[in-house]
Amino acid sequence: MTSFLRSDRSTPVAIWLAIVAALVLAMVVVGGATRLTDSGLSITEWKPVTGALPPMSDAHWNAEFAKYREIPQYQQVNRGMSLDEFKTIYWWEWAHRFLGRLVGLVYALPFVYFLARREIPKRLILRCVGLLALGGLQGAIGWWMVASGLADRVSVAPERLMVHLGLAFILFATLIWTALDAWRGEARQPLPSPWSALALGLMGLIFIQILLGALVAGNDAGLVYNDWPLMNGTLFPRDYAGDGLWGTLAHSQGAVQLHHRLGGYVLTIAVIWMAISARRTNYVPPPAKRLIMATTHATLLQALLGIATLMLAVPLWLGMLHQLMAAVVLGLATAFAWRIRRV
Structure with missing residues (x-):
């Protein structure tokens, strides 16, 4: 039996x-x-x-x-x-x-x-x-x-x-x-804690940023506005508006690159805040604290890679590395969210 x-x-x-x-x-x-x-x-x-x-x-x-x-x-x-x-x-x-x-x-x-x-x-x-x-x-x-x-x-x-x-x-x-x-x-029943939702929310932010990056790639938007932090010397791209709402969100080179930049800023701030908060709470066990720190370091490296990829007009090796690091960031955040739910 x-x-x-x-x-x-x-x-x-x-x-x-x-x-x-x-x-x-x-x-x-x-x-x-x-x-x-x-x-x-x-x-x-x-x-x-x-x-x-x-x-x-x-x-x-x-x-x-x-x-x-x-x-x-x-x-x-x-x-x-x-x-x-x-x-x-x-x-x-x-x-x-x-x-x-x-x-x-x-x-x-x-x-x-x-x-x-x-x-x-x-x-x-x-x-x-x-x-x-x-x-x-x-x-x-x-x-x-x-x-x-x-x-x-x-x-x-x-x-x-x-x-x-x-x-x-x-x-x-x-x-x-x-x-x-x-x-x-x-998993055992996790203790009541906001960290489970926060960890899943972080995964969601990373996923949205990946989708925004896909629109940049699909529009060859990494080949324009190759300065940073400005966009051809301005804070807002001059050709932001596309043909209607969907044309702007999905097909305007200026818009999709701006959205990807803004998503990167939001994600970087969020992951740094979560890492600092995790160090200060007992709700997050040491293994999960190590995972959120690794996620934070990977996110910061990914942000630097994104800036370099843009300013160098997307060389093949750097574009591939940038996409690889996106997967690393999501993988670490997934492991963090999984570990949090096993407190």
Whole structure:
């Protein structure tokens, strides 16, 4: 009978989920590089199975290049691009899609195995099913994003990029939280404290800032207003207003960059205040205090990286590092929120 009893914790399940989280992180970084190199539209079809293999002959490469030459990005931006130049952007997008397929396999196959062996804690099964569904949805949203740039635009729609990146970070944070739950078991009832809400609120602020950053990336807004703390010598961008409210919020380069700056200021102030407050209260245990301090240090470093990325007009390596640090900040804040709820 004991072989049919499911434990409340499982180290192998925790390790598996942590590995998947690391792969999602890698996919986020490669996705950032794909955006920065304008590579995301180089593969013009969505073939979840047969598309796993790259072109294997000159004929196949020429066929892929011919498809790319039919879309507005080539005709209006990259006309005259050579086949070798096309291969460079193609490989970025192929690597991004390959990582997506790899994430799916590394999640789905062990999930079936652990479920069959009854190693997944019962309270985590539905959550794991939900993660599997979200992973599949992410693939569909990725194609929905790419499709927006194949007909009437030379790049993907910024709001669709925001949804795609936002879901990736939701998956990343949920995987970390679930891995910690599998590692430590079910939490005791936390003591009444405002810190649980504060920690979740901090995660929300970080997530909103990530979404604002996605709009900056989607509008190439890091290539304008490259001074700081002013914006071309003024406090307020001269081209703030777009075509209506949505045009301003989602498509105005000046507006999305200003919003991302303001979000960074709010987040930095909030995390510093939380770190100082955490040091002064007994409601926050020492492990959680160390986590909020690590989150604060990572946030400050991220702010400096953001300023440098802007002032250097978004070099590839710095843009990738900035996106990586966003995930680190969210991951640390997730661990802090998880730990607070186990007081």
